[in-house]
Amino acid sequence: MQFGGVKALDGIELHVEPGSITALIGPNGAGKTSAFNSISGFYKPKTGRVLLDGQDITGVPARDRAKLGLARTFQNIALFRGMTVLDNIKLGRHAHLTTGVFDAFLYWGKARREEMELRAEIERDVIDFLELDHIRNVPVAILPYGLQKKVELARALAMRPRILMLDEPVAGMNREETEDMARAILDVRDEWGVTVLLVEHDMGMVMDISDHVCVLNFGRRIAAGTPAEVRANPDVIKAYLGGSGDPRNGTDAAPVSEVA
Amino acid sequence: MRVATAKESYAADQGLFKTDTQKVWFGLLLAALVLFPLHGSNYWMFLAVLVMINVISTTGLNILTGYTGQVSLGHAAFMAVGAYTVAFFDGRFDTPVLLNLVLAGAVAAFIGYLVGLPSLRIKGLYLAIATLAASVILGFIFLNWTPVTGGLRGLNVPTATIAGIELATPDRLYWLVMPITVIMVLAAKNLFRTRVGRAFIAIRDRDISAEIIGISLLKYKLTSFAISSFYAGVAGGLWAYLFRVVTPESFPALASIFFLAAVIVGGAGTIIGGIFGAVFMTLIPEFLKLSATALVPWFPDASIYLAPVRAIIFGLLIIGFLIFEPMGLAEMWRRTRRYFALWPFRT
Amino acid sequence: MAIEFIDIVETSLAGLGTGSLMALTGVAFVIIYKATKVINLAIGEMLMIGAFVFYGFSAGLALPIWASVPATLVVAALIGGVIERTMIRPLLKDNPVSVFMVTIGLTSVLIGVVELVWSAEPRRLPEFLPQQPVLLGDAFIPSKTAYSFLIASAVMAVLITVFAFWRGGIALRATATDRAAASSVGIDVPGVFSFSWMLAATVAALAGILVGSVGGISSAMGLFGLSVFVVVIVGGLDSILGALIAGLFIGWLEAMVGRFMGGEFKLLATFSILLIVLVVRPYGLFGTHEIERL
Numbered sequence: 058m059q060f061g062g063v064k065a066l067d068g069i070e071l072h073v074e075p076g077s078i079t080a081l082i083g084p085n086g087a088g089k090t091s092a093f094n095s096i097s098g099f100y101k102p103k104t105g106r107v108l109l110d111g112q113d114i115t116g117v118p119a120r121d122r123a124k125l126g127l128a129r130t131f132q133n134i135a136l137f138r139g140m141t142v143l144d145n146i147k148l149g150r151h152a153h154l155t156t157g158v159f160d161a162f163l164y165w166g167k168a169r170r171e172e173m174e175l176r177a178e179i180e181r182d183v184i185d186f187l188e189l190d191h192i193r194n195v196p197v198a199i200l201p202y203g204l205q206k207k208v209e210l211a212r213a214l215a216m217r218p219r220i221l222m223l224d225e226p227v228a229g230m231n232r233e234e235t236e237d238m239a240r241a242i243l244d245v246r247d248e249w250g251v252t253v254l255l256v257e258h259d260m261g262m263v264m265d266i267s268d269h270v271c272v273l274n275f276g277r278r279i280a281a282g283t284p285a286e287v288r289a290n291p292d293v294i295k296a297y298l299g300g301s302g303d304p305r306n307g308t309d310a311a312p313v314s315e316v317a
Numbered sequence: 318m319r320v321a322t323a324k325e326s327y328a329a330d331q332g333l334f335k336t337d338t339q340k341v342w343f344g345l346l347l348a349a350l351v352l353f354p355l356h357g358s359n360y361w362m363f364l365a366v367l368v369m370i371n372v373i374s375t376t377g378l379n380i381l382t383g384y385t386g387q388v389s390l391g392h393a394a395f396m397a398v399g400a401y402t403v404a405f406f407d408g409r410f411d412t413p414v415l416l417n418l419v420l421a422g423a424v425a426a427f428i429g430y431l432v433g434l435p436s437l438r439i440k441g442l443y444l445a446i447a448t449l450a451a452s453v454i455l456g457f458i459f460l461n462w463t464p465v466t467g468g469l470r471g472l473n474v475p476t477a478t479i480a481g482i483e484l485a486t487p488d489r490l491y492w493l494v495m496p497i498t499v500i501m502v503l504a505a506k507n508l509f510r511t512r513v514g515r516a517f518i519a520i521r522d523r524d525i526s527a528e529i530i531g532i533s534l535l536k537y538k539l540t541s542f543a544i545s546s547f548y549a550g551v552a553g554g555l556w557a558y559l560f561r562v563v564t565p566e567s568f569p570a571l572a573s574i575f576f577l578a579a580v581i582v583g584g585a586g587t588i589i590g591g592i593f594g595a596v597f598m599t600l601i602p603e604f605l606k607l608s609a610t611a612l613v614p615w616f617p618d619a620s621i622y623l624a625p626v627r628a629i630i631f632g633l634l635i636i637g638f639l640i641f642e643p644m645g646l647a648e649m650w651r652r653t654r655r656y657f658a659l660w661p662f663r664t
Numbered sequence: 665m666a667i668e669f670i671d672i673v674e675t676s677l678a679g680l681g682t683g684s685l686m687a688l689t690g691v692a693f694v695i696i697y698k699a700t701k702v703i704n705l706a707i708g709e710m711l712m713i714g715a716f717v718f719y720g721f722s723a724g725l726a727l728p729i730w731a732s733v734p735a736t737l738v739v740a741a742l743i744g745g746v747i748e749r750t751m752i753r754p755l756l757k758d759n760p761v762s763v764f765m766v767t768i769g770l771t772s773v774l775i776g777v778v779e780l781v782w783s784a785e786p787r788r789l790p791e792f793l794p795q796q797p798v799l800l801g802d803a804f805i806p807s808k809t810a811y812s813f814l815i816a817s818a819v820m821a822v823l824i825t826v827f828a829f830w831r832g833g834i835a836l837r838a839t840a841t842d843r844a845a846a847s848s849v850g851i852d853v854p855g856v857f858s859f860s861w862m863l864a865a866t867v868a869a870l871a872g873i874l875v876g877s878v879g880g881i882s883s884a885m886g887l888f889g890l891s892v893f894v895v896v897i898v899g900g901l902d903s904i905l906g907a908l909i910a911g912l913f914i915g916w917l918e919a920m921v922g923r924f925m926g927g928e929f930k931l932l933a934t935f936s937i938l939l940i941v942l943v944v945r946p947y948g949l950f951g952t953h954e955i956e957r958l
Binding site for chain 1: 327328330331504505507508510511512513514515516518519521522523525526527528529530531532533534540544586
């Protein structure tokens with residue numbers, strides 16, 4: 058992954074176990090979001106591959122990855138500001154619906170049935186689950202930050218993901234909101250069996266909920282393992298307390314990001 | 318006062334009308350539309366037909382610009398395509414009226430689709446300029462493809478005839494235009510209760526995340542262009558039956574600005590806004606005409622200032638609404654309703 | 665019909681003359697775009713109002729040329745400033761589409777104002793350029809075309825020099841690059857906005873005087889703006905050099921097409937080029953390609 062002459066990612070290998078919560082951490086500019094964007098298909102890496110269940114999906118455009126079960130949220134909230142919470146969540150299911158233009162004009166038979174099923178499903182699986190029922194008809198633009206983040210999670214869940222990618226889900230939240238979100242993430246994993254990959258700065262939260270942590274610095278992977286292992290790793294401590302990234306861990310292998 | 322409405326099913330919550338009051342209002346509106354011709358003079362009937370034609374066209378542009386966020390500076394050209402299509406088929410082959418109108422919509426939709434194609438590469442205001450270019454090129458075709466368009470002199474349009482009845486006057490044409498308008502407006506409303514309409518809004522609000530959710534930007538932008546032009550085409554076809562002649566001058570560039578103004582003034586991104594905008598913008602010139610006539614005793618030349626004053630007012634309405642009430646008349650209407658719904662409490 | 669070489673040369677020179685005026689108007693457009701990121705659809709109408717104000721001073725009030733030109737430029741600057749302050753500034757923080765549509769409304773207002781004051785009749789400006797035609801070798805150039813080419817070139821040369829070396833030019837470029845950063849180093853950003861609109865209105869008015877002195881004035885002369893639009897898209901919205909080159913090219917092309925294919929093909933040719941450039945290279949030949957970010 059390169060931007061002009063800048064190598065943003067170099068030889069990173071990231072393996073995510075199905076059903077796990079994996080965290081990608083590192084100082085600012087370490088390449089976390091670039092890695093994220095490569096996996097979700099927004100960037101196309103120059104070298105390296107993205108594998109899903111052993112299948113190479115590097116060439117699949119972003120919008121088709123949604124159908125494959127990849128869903129993500131964004132660092133700076135990317136909700137549709139002109140719509141209500143409910144409509145935002147419904148949009149998450151877009152790729153799974155089939156109503157065409159003519160059915161839509163009539164809103165009779167197929168279109169109506171599909172919309173009703175969608176509504177019932179979303180109410181049951183997403184809105185109740187994340188306790189958003191009191192705001193379902195509120196335009197997202199007027200919601201406080203924490204709730205907007207939660208609506209974004211809801212929209213991603215509506216995509217029926219197999220892999221849920223969260224880009225800084227608790228950034229800028231207070232303690233209470235963070236705990237709420239952390240619980241939601243754990244619930245999602247436990248009840249939906251979804252694999253979670255997240256980027257986060259909040260170390261407390263990362264160490265609490267992750268099964269596996271991968272640490273990046275200057276576009277290289279400097280450590281990986283369980284939270285306890287990573288915490289004890291001297292390179293990680295160095296990276297966070299200052300000093301430069303240690304190139305010792307750089308492998309010569311082509312960068313491979315592997316998911317599930 | 319009404320604080321909230323309780324719904325017993327999701328179907329009720331997603332219905333076309335959310336409250337009984339809305340149903341009553343809609344019933345009253347339909348009744349008014351049916352009863353109106355009993356009292357309307359020829360002038361008022363003409364105006365009513367013109368208003369409804371503009372409602373259809375404005376709704377079309379609203380789908381593209383208000384809901385999908387793609388500014389079009391060539392909407393009037395698509396109306397012209399519809400008008401020429403009707404004039405061509407009815408004049409040349411004497412085909413039935415309803416078929417002509419569908420053809421008018423279809424041909425306009427096809428051309429709209431073509432015009433939307435650059436949206437594969439360009440977006441935002443660049444696309445608006447591409448629509449401007451397309452309308453200039455269409456204007457060239459109208460003027461120079463004489464065997465089909467009649468060149469500078471244009472085409473005469475036969476009287477619309479349905480089941481042997483000649484719809485020669487506005488009060489008869491009304492019964493063709495009114496149902497079509499009601500159907501097309503309701504269809505547009507329906508569109509935004511489904512995934513298609515939601516995808517349009519998603520593209521307007523944040524196109525990149527729309528793509529990540531699995532919405533094909535190109536497909537939906539083209540669909541929006543086609544639907545919008547279909548509405549314009551049908552409106553243009555009806556326009557041809559009303560005015561009975563189509564020339565390259567029938568739909569000048571100012572007409573595209575007229576519809577853009579109608580969308581903005583009425584309220585971009587709401588169906589009712591398109592209706593408000595079309596009615597308001599169509600009636601303003603008439604109102605100005607009346608005022609000019611009334612002023613003649615004092616200012617004998619009042620009528621020669623009509624055109625410039627109209628242009629200034631169109632422009633100022635666009636600017637004023639964008640600055641002071643960007644959500645348009647629809648928002649003012651919502652506030653008024655809210656005021657009465659919560660009366661006697663202040664909001 | 666055999667096309668004579670001299671005919672091609674004369675048509676080309678006439679085209680370059682028109683092209684220099686398109687380039688000048690294009691520069692006015694680019695100044696506004698650089699400073700405020702506004703795509704000003706009303707640039708042709710700003711040119712038109714300048715030409716009419718000049719008509720008002722020189723024919724209406726019968727002022728001599730040396731007084732009516734500066735007076736026109738001052739009035740144009742005021743109009744530009746008023747437009748910026750009352751219609752553009754309130755919306756600059758909103759999305760660019762709103763501002764764009766405001767400029768559409770502005771076209772309608774300006775046309776209406778001109779027709780209200782001067783009626784829709786076409787008029788001629790008083791003659792003020794030397795009448796003696798210019799001969800370049802065997803090619804005959806109408807004097808007005810030649811002189812407007814020279815004046816337009818001189819003005820553009822001055823503008824480019826000034827922008828390169830004067831502090832205000834640097835402030836303009838800084839504002840164009842990053843408003844917040846420019847403001848934090850002490851640049852009066854709203855001042856730059858106002859200044860850019862006033863300057864652009866002045867330049868457009870000057871172009872309007874020249875265009876009007878060649879072809880007469882009317883409330884429809886804002887159509888000239890359509891060609892200017894093509895010029896800035898082809899050249900790149902934020903490139904003064906692009907406006908210059910594309911202006912000369914489009915002017916030349918319109919003249920050739922008009923001469924050898926017929927006047928009705930002029931707009932068709934330019935707008936076809938516009939469509940091609942939009943699809944192949946949307947940011948123009950010399951414009952900055954902005955990288956899209958999340």
